[in-house]
Amino acid sequence: MGALIARLPLLLLALGLWLPAPTHAARILGIFPTPSISHQLPYQAVLKALAARGHQITVISPDPLKEPVANYSDVDLSFSYEDFRQSITFAGMADVNPIRMMKMMTPTILSVTEKQLASKPIQDFLKYNVSDGFDLIFLEWFGYEAYYGLIHAVGSPPIVGIVSLGGSAIQYNAIGNPNNPAINPEVLAGYSDRMTFWQRLDNAYTNMWMTWHWERVMFPENEKMLRKYFGPTPPPVRDTARNLSLLILCNHWSTDYPRALLPNVVQLTGLHVREETRPLPADLQAWLDGAEQGVVYFSLGSNVMSKDLPPEKLQAILRALARLPQRVLWKFENDELPGRPPNVRVAKWLPQQDILAHPNVRLFITQGGLQSFQETAYHGVPVLVIPFMGDQKYNAAKMVSSGIGVQLEFKDLNEETMFASITKVLNDPGYAERMRRFSGVYREHKARSLETALWWVEYVLRHEGAPHLRAASLRLAWYELLLLDVAAAVALAALAALLLAAFALRRLWRALRPSTAPAHHARLRKDQ
Incomplete structure (x- = not known):
């Protein structure tokens, strides 16, 4: 014991060296324009945690907090929901490929950005907050580059890009x-990491098209908006886009795929997933408890509305559900569901995480949104996924390749395919067992995600944007990055060597030919 006490100063010194230097209470601005609560939940989780650590947080978003949090204030852009929902029919996007989807989404993204920048909440924010400045910006990095003008207006602090799904080529x-x-x-795209030749071909083309689309459409359109609202002084959009300090992806290889990452690209998962469950309403708790054959939980998320499904698809689903011995709990956005069978219960809103935590829930029918995927992975419930848009087919491919569920294309949905898909998962215990193992891996990484996010954000603050993390590739032109200039130099050198060799051989040939010429000329003279 005495030896331990004698070494205590050294241990404390070592601990002090290991711990990061304290970070001052910073002023942090979050800019999250997308009108979708599923996007906002992981962002809110990170910024509420930063507020709890004493940082002063301001958030520009369509989803202000419903309950006040200390050190946290909102700039309310909830008006954005009306136009966003009217401009896109999410239920009609199930058969749209990534390129067409991006073409459909681009006008909406640009329109949302334009109306937000012109709005009174943003103009008031610029009027009263610019002089104080901010120490760090969180920006939802998906097509909102005109907001770089606002970032410039508040002093151009370091930028942390954050995306509520996995990373795209852009x-x-x-x-x-x-x-x-x-x-x-x-x-x-809806591929796993084990692609066929044709899938790799399509994936490569999609990657190139996305890059072209951003360079030739999104950047120029956002540049016009930036100049319209912020004038000539901010740097070009392309320059700021390549000046991110950190990129946080709200998906992790545990629900994604392993890939090579730079040190300033951080994968996190389940930021919004609660470890504790909350009590369910008494009648719902009793209904779930009384399900002797188990419960199928059905929700298509916050964007795809079940009430908007085509009538023939809706009736096919109802007929399939009526054949099940299980009870079915369905998030359905209307008060009434005509033709609802007695084993089906509907509600406009349901506490999804707490329902998935109930031991009687045996299957989750989902659209495959990432936040729903993370919630069911945490609680270990197998899935039937019916993807529609965005990253949903990508997530579905991961679920299928991991053996934790089955996928049903919406175009193929009828009574028989719906019933067969449900019973396949329910009647094969392998799905539940594989999901149990999948959940074990997932929980281990989810447990550290929020802590990791906070550490990296404060790291960027401590090191003034952490420019030492940035890749040298950002300083290279595209042809330099692809080594085309090196390949051209090697090809020219090889060509020069070939030409030199040909020239030398020709000279050698000419040098050897005269030795036979005199005899030839002598024969000619003799003949004469």
């Missing part, structure tokens, strides 16, 4: 991270 390109389409499927 995010990896912006931060200089390698992105090999032979093994890394595009997040808007």
Whole structure:
């Protein structure tokens, strides 16, 4: 014991050296324009945790907090929901490929950005907050580059890009991270990391198209908006896009695929997933408890509305559900569901995480949104996934390749395919067992995600933007990055060597030929 006490000063010194230097209470601005609560939940989780650590947080978003949090204030852009929902029919996007999807989404993204920048909340923010400045910016990095003008207006602090799903070619390109389409499927495509030749071909084309689209459409359109609202002084959009300090992806290889990452690209998962469960309403708790054959939970998330499904699809689903011995709990957005069978219960809103935690829930029918995927992975419930848009097909491919569920294409949905897909998962215990193992891996990484996010954000603050993390590839032109200039130099050198060799051989040949010429001329004279 005495020896331990004698060594205590050395131990404390070592601990002090290991711990990071304290970070001052910073002023942090979050800019999260997308009108979708599923996007906002992981962002809110990080910024609420930063507020709890004493940082002063301001958030520009369409989803202000419903309950006040100390050190946290909102700039309310909830008006954005109306136009966003009216401009996109999410239920009609199930058969749209990534390129067409991006073409459909681009006008909406640009329109949302324009109306937000012109709005009174943003103009008031610029009027009263610019002089104080901010120490760090969180920016949802997906097509909102005109907001770089606002970032410039508040002093151009370091930028942390954050995305509520896995990375796309556009995010990896912006931060200089390698992105090999032979093994890394595009997040808007429905492929796993084991692609066929034709899938690799399509994936490579999609990656190139996304890069072209951002360079030739998104950047120029955002540049026009930036100049309209912030004038000539901010730097070009392309320059700021390549100046991110950190990129946080809200998906992790445990629900994604392993890939090579730079040190300033951080994968996190389940930021919004609660470890503790909350009490369910008494009647719902009793209904779940009384399900002797188990419960099927059915929700298509916050964007795809079950009430908007085509009537023939809706009736097919109802007929399939009526054949089940299990009870079915369905998030359905209307008060009534005509033709609802007695084993089906509907509600406009349901506490999804607490329902998935109930031991009687045996299957989750989901659209495959990442936040729903993370919640069911945490609680270990197998899935039937019916993907529609965005990264949902990508997530579905991961679920299928991991053996934790089955996928049903919406175009193929009828009574028989729906019933067969449900019973396949329910009647095969292998799905539940594989999900149990999958959940064990997932929980281990989810447990450290929020702590990791806080450490990296404060690291960027401590090191003034951490420019030492940035990739050298950002300083290279595209042809330099692809080594085309090196290949051209090697090809020219090889060509020069070949030409020199040919020239030398020709001279040698000419040098050897005259030795036979005199005899030839002598024969000619003799003949004469």
